[in-house]
Amino acid sequence: MLQHNISNSDAYQRPVFGIKNKIKRAIWQLVWLILCRYSPIIFHSWRTTILRLFGAKIGNKNYIYPNIKIWAPWLLETEDVVTIGPGVEIYNPGGVFLGDHSILSQDSYLCGATHNYDSIDYDYISKKIIVKRYSWICAKAIILAGVTCGEGSVLGAGSIATKDLEEWTIYSGNPSKIIKERKKIA
Template identity: 60%
Template sequence: MLSSHDPKNSDAYLRPSFPLLDYLRRYCWNIVWKLFCSWTPNPLHKWRIFILRLFGAKIGKSNFIYPNCKIWAPWLLTTEDVVTIGPYAEVYNPGGVRIGHHAIISQYAYLCGATHDYNSADFTYIKKEIVLEPWVWICAKAVVLPGVNCAEGSVLGAASVTSKNLEAWTLYAGNPAVSVKKRTNFL
């Protein structure tokens, strides 16, 4: 049996999570990336960075952005110098993503910057910023959930999932990710 809903709140079910202008901007972004970047050879990082900057991304020097990665909203992406967003990595960043220098997001990793309030009748959309401090490594197929701060030098191991902040110079693994051991602080 389907549960009834309160007619006073029925408009909440129809309310979009994003304004129309935002949808249009992301639509244009997806077309431009598909036409001008997604098929380019791996070494053309400067070209892809040029396109990302046209759409408002703040990208540092010597970044490596691969053609088959997916960046949801470049205008909400900030990177420092020598950052890598690897093949098939996905940056879902409605709350923004900041990436410190010498950080790496490996292949198929997923930064998920939004969720929903499953306890609300209208399934409220919640977006939070993700921060990767300098020297962070998000390994292959790892997942970083909304609002997480990965402190300097932290490593999230392959296929691990974190919804909690990572401590500096510490290796995490598993689902949910737990501290495994300390990483050598080479600075």
């Protein structure tokens, strides 16, 4: 029988986040569950208030749906008239910025971290995601760590953005590729 000696220095067994971070996130998740998760859809201002209490910088007239998941609200910043639609998940250890009139459609996913799979230490890497004004992240689309979605860009349904998206351009596929330019509306 093959036996493995695994020590506490094994990077695959070391926690990435400390106990204080885990407790803070557990309190956040419990508060969201109790106060927001089952709130009526039209209670957008109530949910933005709760997010602000947990350190989120939220602009005016944001439309934040009740059944979303935000990993760390204190690392979320939005400008005005931003929509975070039903089922959206924001994993934001590196931070997330959402510009004016940006939309995250249903079940889209922002993944702000990864690991260095070429390192024996399997280093945890977090990077900020930026979605600039008038950008639209369509249903079930995924944005990976460090990606900037240029102003007015569109990431098509089910697509995956592994690299920055150009301004006023429509992308689709996995990995996403340019489909065509978008008419500038602002």
